[in-house]
Amino acid sequence: MQVLGICGSLRKGSTNLLVLEEAARMMPHGSTLTYDAEQVGRLPPFNPDLDQDGRVPPPAVAAWREALRAADAVLVSSPEYAHGVPGALKNALDWIVSSGELIEKPTALVVAGPGGGRFAREGLRRVLEVIGSRVVADATLVLGRSQITPDRRFVDPELAAELRRAVEALAAAARAVPDIERSGVDLRR
Ligand SMILES: Cc1cc2nc3c(=O)[nH]c(=O)nc-3n(C[C@H](O)[C@H](O)[C@H](O)COP(=O)(O)O)c2cc1C
Numbered sequence: 001m002q003v004l005g006i007c008g009s010l011r012k013g014s015t016n017l018l019v020l021e022e023a024a025r026m027m028p029h030g031s032t033l034t035y036d037a038e039q040v041g042r043l044p045p046f047n048p049d050l051d052q053d054g055r056v057p058p059p060a061v062a063a064w065r066e067a068l069r070a071a072d073a074v075l076v077s078s079p080e081y082a083h084g085v086p087g088a089l090k091n092a093l094d095w096i097v098s099s100g101e102l103i104e105k106p107t108a109l110v111v112a113g114p115g116g117g118r119f120a121r122e123g124l125r126r127v128l129e130v131i132g133s134r135v136v137a138d139a140t141l142v143l144g145r146s147q148i149t150p151d152r153r154f155v156d157p158e159l160a161a162e163l164r165r166a167v168e169a170l171a172a173a174a175r176a177v178p179d180i181e182r183s184g185v186d187l188r189r
Pocket residue numbers: 009010011013014015016017078079080081082083084112113114115116117
């Protein structure tokens with residue numbers, strides 16, 4: 001089972017990147033979580049003119065779509081900015097509105113930051129659902145820099161437990177997807 005981690009923060013010392021690191025360590029046997037911390041930041045601003053039928057998408061967009069297509073499930077971890085979804089992450093999701101890589105894909109949504117992030121969580125859930133993703137778990141982690149150890153682990157075991165619940169729910173939902181669907185065979189043919 002292959003899970004793709006998606007980070008909504010472009011910051012090098014991002015706490016949301018730490019969430020992905022912790023989640024990768026929590027994956028059940030036989031499942032792995034991988035992520036490219038810079039993928040979302042490499043995407044150009046969404047422009048529908050570059051995304052019309054018959055046009056070749058920019059290479060970073062093609063790579064983003066391929067990474068999503070190849071994943072059995074995704075885990076999005078994002079901060080809240082200005083009571084909303086970070087622009088870079090929203091931009092990345094705009095690029096897949098019409099290509100549909102997240103349709104029916106089991107998805108876990110984590111919002112981590114010192115103030116939690118209720119607005120980002122609500123906003124992200126709305127966007128993920130409208131693009132067809134199946135949000136099977138979500139969690140808000142109230143996580144400030146003082147709650148991270150120097151070797152980048154959570155100080156609070158309750159935060160780790162909450163993340164573990166989301167990771168396990170995601171892995172279980174991904175495992176429940178029938179193999180025929182996971183193989184990408186188009187059943188409508
Ligand atoms: C410009 C800016 C706006 C922010 N707005 C909010 C906000 O509206 N709500 C909130 O809870 N945190 C807000 N934060 C705090 C971030 O969520 C926090 O810094 C978070 O740790 C950033 O995530 P990262 O560590 O993964 O980069 C804001 C931070 C910045 C820099």
